[in-house]
Amino acid sequence: MPEDDESASQETSAVEQPIQHPLAVKSQRSMGWAALEVIAVVALFFIYAADAPPMVNEAHYLVKAKNFWQPDWCANDLFTASGKAHTTFYFVFGWPTLFLSLEATAWIGRFAGWTLIAIGLYRLTTALVPMRFATLGVAIAWIAAVEYGNLAGEWVIGGIEAKVPAYGFVLLALAELVHRRWNRVWILLGIASAFHVLSGGWSVVAVAIAWLISERPREHRKPFFTPALFLGGAIALIGVLPALWLTMGGDAADSVRAARIYTYYRLPHHLLPSNFQFHWYVRHAVLLGSAVGLAWLTRHQSEREQSEREQWNRIRGFAVGAIMIAVIGLMLGGLKTYSPDLAAKLLRYYWFRLSDAVVALWFSLLLMRCISLRHEAKSMFISGYAGLAICVVLVGISSFDRMRLGVPPSASNAMLGWDVDAPPAKQQRVFEDWLKVCDWVRLATDVDEVFLTPRHQQSFKWYAERAEVVNWKDVPQDSKSLDQWYRRFREIYPVRLSTIRVTIHYQSLIEYREKYGVNYIVVDRRITGQHMPLVRVYPLAENENQTYAVYELPYAMP
Template sequence: MIHDETQGRETFLRTQTRETFLWTGVIIEIALLMLLFYVYAGDPAPHVNEAHYLVKAKNYWDATWCEQDLFAASGKAHTTFYFLFGWPTRFVSLAATAWIGRIVGWLMLAIGLCKLTRALIPIPFASLVVAVIWIAGVEYGNLAGEWVVGGIEAKVPAYGLVLLGLAALVHRQWNWVWTWMGAAASFHVLTGGWSVIAAMVCYAVTELRRVDDGRTKWQWQGLLCPGLFIGGALALFGLLPALWLTSAASAEDSVAAAQIYSYTRISHHLTPAMFPWSWYARHGVLVAAMLGLGWAMRDTLSRRLFWFGCGAAGIAAVGLLIGMLPSVMPDLAAKLLRFYWFRLTDAVVPLVVGLLLLRGSYALQDLRAESQETVRRVAHWIIAGAIGLVGWSTYERGRIGIPPSASDRLLRPYADSSVTEQRAAYADWLAVCQWIRVAMPENEVLLTPRHQQSFKWYAERAEVVNWKDVPQDAASLIEWDRRFREVLPNARVTINYAKLQQYHSRYGVRFMLVDRRITGANLPLIRVYPMADEINETYAVYELPHP
């Protein structure tokens, strides 16, 4: 009896030790994934879209902040994100809020990727290799400019939840699939919504029709399950705000706004005719790799993930067909193209390639015999190439040492500026924004340079219009387009006195911030900055003539 009790206690302790060891390994793996994300995307804030999303989030929590700004005060589409990630703006700076959001968003991605990878590849730390392939594939193989690992915005937590949904999909846990993906749609309705469609494609191919004793049976349980309704209810938190923004617009305004959005402002993400041919080629290589791996893999776990990837690529194929409509039905095409048909394929196809490649390389029993050696050899080259590409991207951004939103790679016409020139211009940008924040009232509205995107972030003052900050609701979007065409049709704001007086009366704007590299060192206006001992070779502030 005593011996049996002792033996049972030892077995229990061994089990507990094993479970503790496994959990420790998972925690370390997640921590290493977050370290990888930090090394790759830990640039100074704000990242490209952080100045866009967090400015909106700050106004969501404090409606008086930049309340005169067309973009900041316009309708809020991503209210779940603003509510959950924007509240720190009440207590800390925008930069601190960005880092809090990054940590949470990267943690969600890391947990989701770790869980998904372990569902397919029973090798500790395999998710690190998958992550490198995924990051490289998204950056260098996208079709429409999508990214996943970067600064914080609504799609980052959404993709983290999609990854959890994919882990459930691999194991046929359909209740959880719909729940996680519905939660993703609450953050970003398109990211989560397209994922639901792709998951339904997977279900239709792998689950819906089964043959038993020569008879076809239709399996509806995975669709008509509680998770679908729970996920649908969660998705309403993302869907209803988006519908609310469009509900008040007339038919004419809806069409006009869609054309501005699809054909002008976001055409580089939405309109296939605007994609360079090289983007088609590079993404086509990824899709071909996914199809080849899907053919080579024969196990059911890989098959379900593969068909989800096919669903994502199929959505993009529909988008390409819609992209043929503008010449014959431009209004309908503009309204349809707004739905980011290529977003999911950009994010998912590289992920599926990385997972299937690694599963095929290190779980060779799941490959057809004639494919084993080829896949393993190719995998080694791809892993090495992905490490090189991610390392190069990290080096390129790190050597500049300024936020991506302030990089001259985005701010035309200085895409070829040297590192020294970019750092000097950024220091001058910080200086002029700091001066405006201190010297001007909180309700001030300014004219600002055309392609900058971080004025509100640093100066915390409203601006008449800029290229990046495009509103989501139809009325504000049409007004944005009108302002942009009126005020900033060229690289510089006009210095015609009559027009400047009109701007003063129409927008309540008294001052103009200019890029002196474009306007020259001096304008025939009253300069208020820099003055006396102040030095700023890149930017200046002028007072507009009164009516």
């Protein structure tokens, strides 16, 4: 080709090539950095909580979700077949159980939930802290603050359950709150409430308090009652109505009895302030004091620009709302002495759940804000980095301990409350035996069998896919089933045996067979001993399983 023709061709090509606008290029780069930051946060969640399924509540939620989509699965189980409170979660996250295992479903749910939380956290953090990868720092501090500073045992990053997507939408709502887009806030909180009534519902109350603090004093305030508020409420009904339905159908006495079982017997460690250990109050007070201290330390930095000050005031208002809810819960705790029935009915609504998560979040955002002010206040910068370094160490310790343990959290001795000081190697051997006995049950028994199972376990249905007479972890939500659960538990694990083992009294076992249709009992041989006066069907060889055994229940004499 002649030189002139080649030059002309190059000119034509250059003319035909589209020219990107500088703003478009900048937007693409920003999106790329945003995606990278979200991926980094999800990777952090994976490092911290990538335990083998099931996590603490996954065996509780996902077996229920599987039964929601396959009603004949474990249909004889009291808990699984009882009323479904979290129908939105079961509908959205349970359908993979039709095609995949519970383990695969858990991993899909985890990554979906973690990604939603990471996106919400990114949007919230970037609205307040103008520093690249600040979200990663907030995530680290938030994980550490929740784990080591909670009051009532709350957690956010872990396995998949209904509150995980709910918190994701709460974070997205808070990002809109910062920008004063109230209509979007109400709709997003409505979606959060549809997934988890309490996590989303308490967030609505806290945001309403934030509106009173930030909007009420303004001359040109935005209205509280808007079509978006009612639209959010309508969306929330998707989750509220199933929960309300479970409370209907019983009389007042049944309702009170169910509340007492729930609050005083099954979940006092989450619900009853007098049951909280003293050091829980101390650690939460330290966290709250640290958050207030950081807010005070950075107060003058917000005075330079009104919009920035108002943004932080709205987040502070939300945190104040969460704290006020917890304070009311503490006061209700004192009501037990004077009116235990009323106290039980009120305390069952998890008054401390939101504050456990939100105080930690507020602290984490303020910590990263101190770091972002490195050019303006050296002392704040040093304080922020020191706090973040402590959080990194705490998260690292927790992650290492869980990796070293090598068993799912739901099977760890610390969670089950049995032989909690056992070394990891011993717990791993016991867990292998647990898998063996569950595999035998799943392969060797009919799908409609019902089992008596060890008190210190919460994953029999997960691994064996068979119904249980009763399980400590799997407590139903409706009053009738909850009362049945309580009666069964007290009968199967009697107080005279410290509620740690099933009786081997022949007449009792015969009654269980006739009453509950149960033919087999799985026992922990560390508790019952190596031999029982029953027909053992597994293991047939002593060295096949040293921890667990399966016996056939006796028949009534003709």
